[in-house]
Amino acid sequence: KIREMKAFKCPSCGVGSSFYKVHFSCKCGYDPFRMAMGHFNHGVDSIDKKEWDKAIDNFSKAIEIRHDWDAYVARGIAYGEKNEIDLAIKDFDEAIERSPKTKSVQAFFNRGNAYMMKHEYDRALKDFDEIIEINPTDVDIMVYGKRFCCYHLKGDNERADKELMAVINKLKELEEYRKFLIEDAEIDARNPPLLRGSLGETIKKIKEVEGQIN
Numbered sequence: 001k002i003r004e005m006k007a008f009k010c011p012s013c014g015v016g017s018s019f020y021k022v023h024f025s026c027k028c029g030y031d032p033f034r035m036a037m038g039h040f041n042h043g044v045d046s047i048d049k050k051e052w053d054k055a056i057d058n059f060s061k062a063i064e065i066r067h068d069w070d071a072y073v074a075r076g077i078a079y080g081e082k083n084e085i086d087l088a089i090k091d092f093d094e095a096i097e098r099s100p101k102t103k104s105v106q107a108f109f110n111r112g113n114a115y116m117m118k119h120e121y122d123r124a125l126k127d128f129d130e131i132i133e134i135n136p137t138d139v140d141i142m143v144y145g146k147r148f149c150c151y152h153l154k155g156d157n158e159r160a161d162k163e164l165m166a167v168i169n170k171l172k173e174l175e176e177y178r179k180f181l182i183e184d185a186e187i188d189a190r191n192p193p194l195l196r197g198s199l200g201e202t203i204k205k206i207k208e209v210e211g212q213i214n
Helices: 034-047 051-068 069-081 083-097 103-118 121-134 141-154 157-174 186-191 198-213
Strands: none
Touching: 034 051, 034 069, 069 083, 069 103, 083 103, 103 121, 103 141, 103 198, 121 141, 141 157
16 A cells, blocks of 8 residues: 555665565565565464464564555454454454455455354344355355354344255255255364354254255
């Protein structure tokens, strides 16, 4: 962004360089893109190891260099795993502001998850609706699943049933129906504590409907 294109001192040689934080390397050979990607990749490795503080530290270093939207998303996910939901939402907000519209789906999805963890289901639904609006012909099955969870937890059974049928139709369309019907324990193991149960309820309901339509 234009506001970032100002004079900085190269962290390697200390010489002023107008653009090294944005796109260009310094004359000394310092390459900010490579440095930022290095920190980002270390952060991803830390997430795989569930080392959330290390992940946050690495993503923060990447952000300090380049302010890339995907680093904000990744750091937000790490904050979410630590149950620091407000910090996670702040990062997802920043990612949405900085990313191209077509690339913002990941940030909207994760922010919707964060709002679900705060029991702010209407705000979560707004984010999931935004994903559908961005690319209505290619919506991930989990978006409909999350929408089902929101309506179910709000007590809106009529809308929940409609979303449930959207999930089932999408699953059959993708020929992943059986694959999606996994054990609740496996679902819980992959999700932050405050989300546990909501997806489990989705699967249980889908199994019930499966028995009715087969």
